[in-house]
Amino acid sequence: MQVQLSHPSRTIEIKGPKKAKDLFKELNLVVEAHLIIRGDELVTEDEMLYDQDQIEIRPVISGGT
Amino acid sequence: MIDLPRHNAAFCKGCFNVYVHDQVSRAIKSERMFGKDDRILVAVSGGKDSLALWDILLKMGYKADALYVNLGIGGYSDVSHAKVVKFSETVASPHGAVLHVHTVEQEAGAGIKELAMLIHRPTCSTCGTIKRYQFNRVALEHKYDVMATGHNLDDEAARLLGNVLRWQEEYLDKQSPSLPASLDGFAKKVKPLFRLSERELAAYSVLNRIDYIVEECPMAKGARTLLYKEVLNRLETESPGTKQAFYCGFLDKQRKPEVSPTTMAEKDQAMLHPCSVCQQPTTAEVCSYCKMMARAKTHSV
Numbered sequence: 001m002q003v004q005l006s007h008p009s010r011t012i013e014i015k016g017p018k019k020a021k022d023l024f025k026e027l028n029l030v031v032e033a034h035l036i037i038r039g040d041e042l043v044t045e046d047e048m049l050y051d052q053d054q055i056e057i058r059p060v061i062s063g064g065t
Numbered sequence: 066m067i068d069l070p071r072h073n074a075a076f077c078k079g080c081f082n083v084y085v086h087d088q089v090s091r092a093i094k095s096e097r098m099f100g101k102d103d104r105i106l107v108a109v110s111g112g113k114d115s116l117a118l119w120d121i122l123l124k125m126g127y128k129a130d131a132l133y134v135n136l137g138i139g140g141y142s143d144v145s146h147a148k149v150v151k152f153s154e155t156v157a158s159p160h161g162a163v164l165h166v167h168t169v170e171q172e173a174g175a176g177i178k179e180l181a182m183l184i185h186r187p188t189c190s191t192c193g194t195i196k197r198y199q200f201n202r203v204a205l206e207h208k209y210d211v212m213a214t215g216h217n218l219d220d221e222a223a224r225l226l227g228n229v230l231r232w233q234e235e236y237l238d239k240q241s242p243s244l245p246a247s248l249d250g251f252a253k254k255v256k257p258l259f260r261l262s263e264r265e266l267a268a269y270s271v272l273n274r275i276d277y278i279v280e281e282c283p284m285a286k287g288a289r290t291l292l293y294k295e296v297l298n299r300l301e302t303e304s305p306g307t308k309q310a311f312y313c314g315f316l317d318k319q320r321k322p323e324v325s326p327t328t329m330a331e332k333d334q335a336m337l338h339p340c341s342v343c344q345q346p347t348t349a350e351v352c353s354y355c356k357m358m359a360r361a362k363t364h365s366v
């Protein structure tokens with residue numbers, strides 16, 4: 001599956017099928033700081049992601065001042 | 066669907082919106098922020114929090130207009146400005162709401178970066194001064210009752226952590242999500258999103274198709290804030306509810322009058338008396354040490 005990441009913006013290829021939770025672990029990302037978006041739907045931690053999916057992992061934490 | 070570990074639940078879009086509005090309504094009531102007749106000015110940046118705030122207040126039936134300050138930071142300002150205008154036209158206008166815009170370049174003749182260089186100040190502190198000033202000016206000129214900002218639970222918990230780590234007690238008083246109008250004519254300042262986490266607000270924006278700017282202001286190098294947020298989110302992942310307990314617990318404590326150390330000592334003394342077995346002070350008839358030893362003896366036989 002194609003996974004789009006930010007900061008810096010890049011796309012990586014990950015082998016599916018895979019639970020969203022495990023994708024976070026594999027990429028060493030904290031759940032509380034990100035959303036997983038598939039199309040225009042949010043994906044929960046327990047959902048399965050498949051090879052044909054286009055996934056965006058969007059960071060939600062901003063630095064401010 | 067979105068899962069909210071701190072509430073041990075997953076919500077569909079409809080129920081999640083109810084949850085979000087409910088949290089905002091609790092914040093508004095508990096901190097007495099404003100009523101349905103008050104005119105509110107929301108500071109919007111084009112980011113998720115401020116646009117979500119404007120959206121929520123309008124959908125809850127409040128009279129909320131907004132102010133956007135264009136800082137003149139190249140592409141970032143162009144994109145964020147466009148997102149704010151689009152939201153204003155498609156969502157806010159139908160509710161009868163108005164968008165005010167202040168463009169730094171128009172008045173100062175230069176963008177925020179050049180301006181900061183001219184006066185030898187860091188960009189973000191120059192920016193802060195300008196945004197505060199314009200927010201106040203527009204609120205006074207147009208007679209708004211309250212100024213609202215999109216600060217969320219993560220912002221407030223991170224700021225509290227920073228202040229507590231250095232025991233900057235003088236700042237703690239200013240961390241209330243509702244600051245009264247000051248004598249010199251500044252309007253009241255409120256933070257209606259303080260009960261919602263950053264992740265919840267991003268989810269609200271995605272679920273409600275609010276088109277916000279995901280990238281950050283290129284000047285944002287709040288390394289310290291980010292570090293505090295990261296630490297808090299690690300704790301949150303291990304034990305959901307930590308951020309809320311930390312910040313909302315602080316607010317609860319501030320509301321209650323402090324128990325002075327003397328009365329605490331007096332209270333202790335009033336409750337203590339000698340253990341009937343060993344004479345050491347205890348609040349019970351027999352102290353917990355003697356109870357434990359008594360039990361050990363009965364079991365060893």
Ligand code: SF4
Pocket residue numbers: 064065177188189190192193282283284285286
């Ligand atoms: S990061 Fe600095 S320059 Fe950018 S909006 Fe925030 S305060 Fe202003």
Ligand SMILES: [Zn+2]
Pocket residue numbers: 076077078079080081
């Ligand atoms: Zn539901």
Ligand SMILES: [Zn+2]
Pocket residue numbers: none
């Ligand atoms: Zn002045």
